Every structure is written in C-alpha cells, then in structure tokens.
Amino acid sequence: METAPQRRRDPVQARSRARVDAILDAADAVFLELGFAEATTNHVAARAQTSIGSLYRFFPDKDALLVALAERYGARMQALASQLTPMDPEGATLRGLISDGIDGFSAFLLANPGFVTLIHQARHPALTAGRRAQEGQMAALIGGLSAKLAPQLTAEEVLVIGDVAQAVLSALQTLAHLHDEAQAREATLSEAKLMMTLYLSRRLGVPEDVPLASLGGDGVGQRGA
Amino acid sequence: METAPQRRRDPVQARSRARVDAILDAADAVFLELGFAEATTNHVAARAQTSIGSLYRFFPDKDALLVALAERYGARMQALASQLTPMDPEGATLRGLISDGIDGFSAFLLANPGFVTLIHQARHPALTAGRRAQEGQMAALIGGLSAKLAPQLTAEEVLVIGDVAQAVLSALQTLAHLHDEAQAREATLSEAKLMMTLYLSRRLGVPEDVPLASLGGDGVGQRGA
DNA sequence: TGGTAACGTGAGCTTTTGCTCATGTTTACC
DNA sequence: GGTAAACATGAGCAAAAGCTCACGTTACCA
CATH class of the missing domain: 1.10.10.60 (Homeodomain-like)
Structure with a gap:
C-alpha cells in the first residue's frame, strides 16, 4: 500500500x-x-x-491536500508516541507517565500549530479513514497502557477508557493552546495532568505516585469507594 | 440592543x-x-x-443563519441551565450535582442534535462573539459553583477550572453522542461523571458524597496528598 | 373596498473556486 | 548534444453557490 x-x-x-x-x-x-x-x-x-x-x-483535488497533511502528521505523531514511550515504563509512576505524555504532546503542538486545525477537521469525509487511524493510535496507546496496568478490565472497558482519555486530552490540549502566553498554557495543562491522573488512578486501580514496577501483575492499590 | x-x-x-x-x-x-x-x-x-x-x-447572508441558530440555542441553553440549578443546591452532593448536570445536558443534546454541529463550528468568525458568550455561560456556571463551594480559590483559579470543566464536558458529551446506542452513550457519560467528580472534588476540596449543606463556608474534606 | 406595506417567488446575475490544458522549461540518460 | 520524460506555468473554463430584483400575492387598516 x-x-x-x-x-x-x-x-x-x-x-x-x-x-x-x-x-x-x-x-x-x-x-x-x-x-x-x-x-x-x-x-x-x-x-x-x-x-x-x-x-x-x-x-x-483540495481534499487530497488535507489527506496528505493528515498522513504527514500521522507519521510525526507515531514518532512522538514511540519517543514518549520510555524504555522502562515500569520504573515510572502513573503521575509521571501522564505528565511526560502531556508535556510531550504540548511541545509537539507548539511546534506543529497546524495540527490543531487538522484535528478540528476530523469529521471531514475524505479524512475519516486516515484520521480515525491516528486518533485510534492515541486512544490505543492509552488503552494498551490501561490493559497492561489493570488486567482485570474487560476489553470493552479498556476501549472506553482509551476513547475518553483521548477525547479529554485532545480537548484540553486544544484549550491550552488557545492561549498565547506560556503561563496560561501551563495552568491548563496542569489541570489536565491532575484530571487524567485522578481518573486513570481510580479507573485502573493504580496509585498515583508508586513506581509501576513495584505493583503486581493484577490491579492493586485500589482505595476508597 | x-x-x-x-x-x-x-x-x-x-x-x-x-x-x-x-x-x-x-x-x-x-x-x-x-x-x-x-x-x-x-x-x-x-x-x-x-x-x-x-x-x-x-x-x-448564510452566516446570519448560523448566528441566529446560535442565538436560539443560547436561549435554550439558558433555560436548561436554570432548570438544572436545583432550588436547594446545598441539599445535594457534589456527585449528585454533576450527575444531574451531565444527564440533563445529554438529554438536551438528544433533543437538539444540531447543537453538536454548532459547537463544532465554534471557531467560525461570525460566531465567536455570540458563541463565546454561551460557552462562557456554561463555564461561568461551573466557575460560580466552584467559587461558592471553595471560597479559598483565587478568581483566576475559578476561571481556569470553569474553562477546563466546560471543555471536558463538551468533549465527552460529543464523544458520547457519536454513539447511536443508548448503552454506549451511557458508558461514556458514566466515565464523564467519574472524571468530573474526582476532579472537582479534589480541586475544590469538597467530598464527593457529603451533602453540601453540611459543609462550612470554606473548603473542608480535602484528603490525600 | 381601496390602498399600502409586508410578504413571497424563482429565474438568473455575479462572483468565486476548483480544476484543465496548451505551451514552455528543466532534468535525466544515451 | 539530442531526445524524451518529467516538471512548471497561468490564463481561463465550467460548475457551484451566494445573492438580487422585478413582479406577483396576502394581510392590515381606514
């Protein structure tokens, strides 16, 4: 192909x-x-x-420009994803993983401001095929992490978590990058980190600040109701 | 005017x-x-x-159609907002407030599917003025609630929390309503409720399941790190 | 009942825009 | 150096879409 x-x-x-x-x-x-x-x-x-x-x-035609752009960004996103996947993810904490991921993606958006526009065109008919793949790429990354950290989750749950996390990250990164000043961006990204950490920690049953390596293969550390 | x-x-x-x-x-x-x-x-x-x-x-012109639609939806949104503001918000729990709000908005979207399309056009130049107002409406609603429940927050913090919550709710409602089956929608909305509850509870220092009336004027119930 | 203003109509004008094609230029290969 | 293919150009074509306007119809009021 x-x-x-x-x-x-x-x-x-x-x-x-x-x-x-x-x-x-x-x-x-x-x-x-x-x-x-x-x-x-x-x-x-x-x-x-x-x-x-x-x-x-x-x-x-004009649509081909959009498709080609999406493909180019798809490749860059893939490179970013592999770069953001640390060598030993088990050595990091959940909070650290999320923080690095959000910071990395933010830097990517800063260097590729056009990507936000592309995201906004996601529903374009000519794009759905190619774009869905790279949206799924991000959701799948989170879903894969979730399945790994919380084997007790069903496949369907993992899917939903991935989609939800992707949507929230995308929305908050977009919101953050509406601001021109770095300070305002950071304030929003800080909220994004907090929200994602709280959510994934609870949803996966993984503590926020414990190195993932020290956890068993199945979910532990679930707390509260 | x-x-x-x-x-x-x-x-x-x-x-x-x-x-x-x-x-x-x-x-x-x-x-x-x-x-x-x-x-x-x-x-x-x-x-x-x-x-x-x-x-x-x-x-x-064509843009005027979009603007008029936005105005009409703005009025409906305002009606929804006042409807979703219970008579005695102090009697409810944070979790209950969020759940009712998300369910109410979801019902609104189900009855007004075109609203999602309008949201998607939010960046249209002719719309920014009018739309920003109603986006701010939702963000202000949450911001107002935040200021009331957590007086210790600065005005700037309240603003950021409102914007962030609005963006996340908007994104997850849109995601939920991409699904045609009620079950899939509910699954996504359930995640939205969890995420918002965790976030606002932590951020405002308000417990999830305690009637708000039983709390003092300032933030209590903050837990964990 | 007549007059006026609001309302309704749709053929078609005007502008825009995606896109073509005939013509000319540059590169690759012998 | 010659030739064929790839590349480059931009005036302008065809289709589409926004929008106008002259004319006909309905509603209100004295």
Missing part, C-alpha cells in the same frame, strides 16, 4: 519533491490561517510560491 | 414569523446533515419549503 492513490503523480525528481513539501507546508499554514473551508487551492499555491498547475500535478 | 442587525428585516406578521422559524429549523437540519461548509442556502430554503428570496428577506 503506497501513498500514490492520493496523488495524481508521484514526484521523482528532487525539485518536485521539494515542491510537494512546500505545497504541504503552505497548505498547513493557509489552513491554519483561514480554516480548510475558506482556504482555496490558489491560496495554497501562491503561498508555496508555485503555480496552481503544479499543485494539481501532484494532488488530484 | 435588538436582534435586528442580523436580519435584513424583522418579521412582523404571523406567517413570516413562522417562516423564519421554519428556515431556522431547516438550517439546523441541513447543517447537521451536510455540515455548515457543504450546506447551501438553497438547500436550506428548499428544506424549509420556501423560496430562496424569502430566506434572504430575513437573513442577510
């Missing part, structure tokens, strides 16, 4: 490969500024300092 | 008032089905069983 079907023609020379990248960068910037609906392909071509004909040489 | 500036002309006769309502209902349905960007004013007029000319007689 190659990425070809999205593009009218694959670039084979260096200059056209650079051009395709420039077009995607331009699309990212224009979509961020105007939103996908308001942005035009001519805008994108102009921003990329190329002609509209060149854009349509490599992208069959 | 009247709603006139949004409309080319205010309806004065009964038939035109009914027509305006029909147009708004049609817009709501069409935006839900196609999304705002894909929907056309001709679609809306056809769905309302009226002519495109009549639509433009009362609405200056």
Whole structure:
C-alpha cells in the first residue's frame, strides 16, 4: 500500500519533491490561517510560491491536500508516541507517565500549530479513514497502557477508557493552546495532568505516585469507594 | 440592543414569523446533515419549503443563519441551565450535582442534535462573539459553583477550572453522542461523571458524597496528598 | 373596498473556486 | 548534444453557490 492513490503523480525528481513539501507546508499554514473551508487551492499555491498547475500535478483535488497533511502528521505523531514511550515504563509512576505524555504532546503542538486545525477537521469525509487511524493510535496507546496496568478490565472497558482519555486530552490540549502566553498554557495543562491522573488512578486501580514496577501483575492499590 | 442587525428585516406578521422559524429549523437540519461548509442556502430554503428570496428577506447572508441558530440555542441553553440549578443546591452532593448536570445536558443534546454541529463550528468568525458568550455561560456556571463551594480559590483559579470543566464536558458529551446506542452513550457519560467528580472534588476540596449543606463556608474534606 | 406595506417567488446575475490544458522549461540518460 | 520524460506555468473554463430584483400575492387598516 503506497501513498500514490492520493496523488495524481508521484514526484521523482528532487525539485518536485521539494515542491510537494512546500505545497504541504503552505497548505498547513493557509489552513491554519483561514480554516480548510475558506482556504482555496490558489491560496495554497501562491503561498508555496508555485503555480496552481503544479499543485494539481501532484494532488488530484483540495481534499487530497488535507489527506496528505493528515498522513504527514500521522507519521510525526507515531514518532512522538514511540519517543514518549520510555524504555522502562515500569520504573515510572502513573503521575509521571501522564505528565511526560502531556508535556510531550504540548511541545509537539507548539511546534506543529497546524495540527490543531487538522484535528478540528476530523469529521471531514475524505479524512475519516486516515484520521480515525491516528486518533485510534492515541486512544490505543492509552488503552494498551490501561490493559497492561489493570488486567482485570474487560476489553470493552479498556476501549472506553482509551476513547475518553483521548477525547479529554485532545480537548484540553486544544484549550491550552488557545492561549498565547506560556503561563496560561501551563495552568491548563496542569489541570489536565491532575484530571487524567485522578481518573486513570481510580479507573485502573493504580496509585498515583508508586513506581509501576513495584505493583503486581493484577490491579492493586485500589482505595476508597 | 435588538436582534435586528442580523436580519435584513424583522418579521412582523404571523406567517413570516413562522417562516423564519421554519428556515431556522431547516438550517439546523441541513447543517447537521451536510455540515455548515457543504450546506447551501438553497438547500436550506428548499428544506424549509420556501423560496430562496424569502430566506434572504430575513437573513442577510448564510452566516446570519448560523448566528441566529446560535442565538436560539443560547436561549435554550439558558433555560436548561436554570432548570438544572436545583432550588436547594446545598441539599445535594457534589456527585449528585454533576450527575444531574451531565444527564440533563445529554438529554438536551438528544433533543437538539444540531447543537453538536454548532459547537463544532465554534471557531467560525461570525460566531465567536455570540458563541463565546454561551460557552462562557456554561463555564461561568461551573466557575460560580466552584467559587461558592471553595471560597479559598483565587478568581483566576475559578476561571481556569470553569474553562477546563466546560471543555471536558463538551468533549465527552460529543464523544458520547457519536454513539447511536443508548448503552454506549451511557458508558461514556458514566466515565464523564467519574472524571468530573474526582476532579472537582479534589480541586475544590469538597467530598464527593457529603451533602453540601453540611459543609462550612470554606473548603473542608480535602484528603490525600 | 381601496390602498399600502409586508410578504413571497424563482429565474438568473455575479462572483468565486476548483480544476484543465496548451505551451514552455528543466532534468535525466544515451 | 539530442531526445524524451518529467516538471512548471497561468490564463481561463465550467460548475457551484451566494445573492438580487422585478413582479406577483396576502394581510392590515381606514
């Protein structure tokens, strides 16, 4: 399975490969500024300092730009996910894992502001297939962690927890990055960490500040009602 | 300040008032089905069983439909908010308040499926002014409750808590209502209740299951780290 | 009952925008 | 250096969508 079907023609020379990248960068910037609906392909071509004909040489239509962007971000997200998965997750605490994850994703969003716009276009028909995969990627990451830390949970419960955590993280990261000042962002992210820690700790039956390695294979440390 | 500036002309006769309502209902349905960007004013007029000319007689442009819809939902939301504010909030527990609030809002969304679409259009330039008000409405409701239950919090903290809670509730309600089956919705809403209860209980220093009336004016019952 | 203003209609004008294609330029390969 | 393929260009086409306007209809009021 190659990425070809999205593009009218694959670039084979260096200059056209650079051009395709420039077009995607331009699309990212224009979509961020105007939103996908308001942005035009001519805008994108102009921003990329190329002609509209060149854009349509490599992208069959406007939607293809969105799909290609989603694929590019998907790859970056995958890299981020593997980077955020520590070598020995058992040595960390639940709170530490969550804090690192949220900080890492926040840094990613700061470096990739267009990604928020893309998330906002998640319901676009052309995107659902590809996007669902990377949304599921994040949810699956959390779900996998949950299943590992709390084997007593059913598969369905793990699924719900993953979806819920993904939705909340996505919403709070978006909220945080509405603020331009780092201080306001941090305040929101701090709340996100607290909320996720409380929730996952209770839901998985894992204490917040105990190294995960010291826990048994099954859920322990459940407290309260 | 009247709603006139949004409309080319205010309806004065009964038939035109009914027509305006029909147009708004049609817009709501069409935006839900196609999304705002894909929907056309001709679609809306056809769905309302009226002519495109009549639509433009009362609405200056397509954006005005969105704004008018937002205003109508704003009024409904306000009614919902006052309905969800019990006569004696002190008699209820934090968990009960949150549960009732989430259930009430869920019922509202079920009866007003177009509202989710509107939320999704929150970043539309024509909407930011009016919408921000009703988003703030929900956040302010929670913020007000927080300030009342936890007077030790600073005004800034209350603001952040309100925003965060609003964002999370909005995200999880949207997630819940992606499912068609009531069971799946309830599963998600159950997680939302748990998460909000844990978060607000910790953040406000209010126990989950103690009647709020039995608490002193300042925060008590804070536990753990 | 007549007159006026509000209301209703839809063909079609205007603008926008996604997209094409004929023409010209650059690169790769012999 | 020659040739073929890849690449690049942008004027402009076709379709779509927002919106107008001239004309007809209904409701109110004296």
